[in-house]
Amino acid sequence: xxxxxxxxxxxxxxxxxxxxxxxxxxxxxxxxxxxxxxxxxxxxxxxxxxxxxxxxxxxxxxxxxxxxxxxxxxxxxxxxxxxxxxxxxxxxxxxxxxxxxxxxxxxxxxxxxxxxxxxxxxxxxxxxxxxxxxxxxxxxxxxxxxxxxxxxxxxxxxxxxxxxxxxxxxxxxxxxxxxxxxxxxxxxxxxxxxxxxxxxxxxxxxxxxxxxxxxxxxxxxxxxxxxxxxxxxxxxxxxxxxxxxxxxxxxxxxxxxx
Amino acid sequence: xxxxxxxxxxxxxxxxxxxxxxxxxxxxxxxxxxxxxxxxxxxxxxxxxxxxxxxxxxxxxxxxxxxxxxxxxxxxxxxxxxxxxxxxxxxxxxxxxxxxxxxxxxxxxxxxxxxxxxxxxxxxxxxxxxxxxxxxxxxxxxxxxxxxxxxxxxxxxxxxxxxxxxxxxxxxxxxxxxxxxxxxxxxxxxxxxxxxxxxxxxxxxxxxxxxxxxxxxxxxxxxxxxxxxxxxxxxxxxxxxxxxxxxxxxxxxxxxxxxxxxxx
Numbered sequence: 442x443x444x445x446x447x448x449x450x451x452x453x454x455x456x457x458x459x460x461x462x463x464x465x466x467x468x469x470x471x472x473x474x475x476x477x478x479x480x481x482x483x484x485x486x487x488x489x490x491x492x493x494x495x496x497x498x499x500x501x502x503x504x505x506x507x508x509x510x511x512x513x514x515x516x517x518x519x520x521x522x523x524x525x526x527x528x529x530x531x532x533x534x535x536x537x538x539x540x541x542x543x544x545x546x547x548x549x550x551x552x553x554x555x556x557x558x559x560x561x562x563x564x565x566x567x568x569x570x571x572x573x574x575x576x577x578x579x580x581x582x583x584x585x586x587x588x589x590x591x592x593x594x595x596x597x598x599x600x601x602x603x604x605x606x607x608x609x610x611x612x613x614x615x616x617x618x619x620x621x622x623x624x625x626x627x628x629x630x631x632x633x634x635x636x637x638x639x640x641x642x643x644x645x646x647x648x649x650x651x652x653x654x655x656x657x658x659x660x661x662x663x664x665x666x667x668x669x670x671x672x673x674x675x676x677x678x679x680x681x682x683x684x685x686x687x688x689x690x691x692x693x694x695x696x697x698x699x
Numbered sequence: 700x701x702x703x704x705x706x707x708x709x710x711x712x713x714x715x716x717x718x719x720x721x722x723x724x725x726x727x728x729x730x731x732x733x734x735x736x737x738x739x740x741x742x743x744x745x746x747x748x749x750x751x752x753x754x755x756x757x758x759x760x761x762x763x764x765x766x767x768x769x770x771x772x773x774x775x776x777x778x779x780x781x782x783x784x785x786x787x788x789x790x791x792x793x794x795x796x797x798x799x800x801x802x803x804x805x806x807x808x809x810x811x812x813x814x815x816x817x818x819x820x821x822x823x824x825x826x827x828x829x830x831x832x833x834x835x836x837x838x839x840x841x842x843x844x845x846x847x848x849x850x851x852x853x854x855x856x857x858x859x860x861x862x863x864x865x866x867x868x869x870x871x872x873x874x875x876x877x878x879x880x881x882x883x884x885x886x887x888x889x890x891x892x893x894x895x896x897x898x899x900x901x902x903x904x905x906x907x908x909x910x911x912x913x914x915x916x917x918x919x920x921x922x923x924x925x926x927x928x929x930x931x932x933x934x935x936x937x938x939x940x941x942x943x944x945x946x947x948x949x950x951x952x953x954x955x956x957x958x959x960x961x962x963x
Contacts, residue, residue: 503835529837543832557836
């Protein structure tokens, strides 16, 4: 689980750049002026309590939500000014792993994985699709599950297939929404290992949204602590953990560090 | 983060929500027409949905159409016998089934079976983020899920209504045949004797409109489902209730317009 520390981060190349980001829902202000950069090859874990705006942040990055104010650049593109084919072209370069995996439950594992590929890449032969599907299934360690329906899979397996579905389009950026939530400690450790393997093998830059300190510590090159819509501190795990800030200490004290 | 203030409404919460809902439904419907004529067309999914709509409802429509034909004939016979007009029975049944009962019964069955299914399926996809998953995979979920389903109901329900009318007439024929000797061909000829070209066009128009209504209401309710699993049930329920309500209103309007055309 220490692989992440060895990965080379290119500090000259920003893949995500956010400045002055605000977002509210009706009268509820969720993000209150976020400034954030993600560098090429880097994993940043965004820590925070439920309702602190973590998921909203990555949904804005991928263009699922529009910000009220502020600028979000992803791979050099101004996300909230993109639409249609331009936005689709950017989204192909971003992998989004959902908290509950969001597998299409009317399709089996093979179809779940082949679907984004065949919808985005035209004129693929059956053997090319098979090759790509088997490749990502091997990457996530579930090579023998292609015929199973999502309802037949365990929570950890669903998470893995969810990640595999994003990998099939060979993304440059991975966004993980609570990758270890609802999993037992052993399965969580396997998912953490998979996140690091993905970073190594696919050379991705990642934002990992989590409230799990173990996950943040073992996946993030940097940790960003989000509290009430603002980043309280961004730095290495040790820097963030050494804080005297009462709100952050309160959060850490409720977590178990592996 | 909890900077809440008292929300101001233009009229009242209920009226504001109603007008917002109407506006959202209008935008949803116009988006359907924009997307329906743009590439890619997802023909395989469209055929799959047509098959789903048709096959799922076929048994129920066969049974209902057949029973409607028999029951309507049994109910009508005594009244016609009082006037010595039993020979008008096939014509009466033809008018009733082809012009009104066939399309309406098919639409109501499909609103219940297909509309609720679409509402529940899309609602479930919405609350489990499957629709968002499509969007972030650069797949247009509106086009893939909504356009294909609305087109499928618009294409398939007229065919089912036609089938229902023929099955209903066959049920009626069996009942007539049990009482007096008649051939199937002569029965159908008598049934269609009083049916005009305008009646056929009106029936087809009705079923196309019903099919579109069932599809658009089911997808709208499902696509905009909220509040988790409770929202899925609500979407399915509202898809049926609203579709049936609109079908009855459309029935009245289309019949009225057809009568204006007939008499003027």
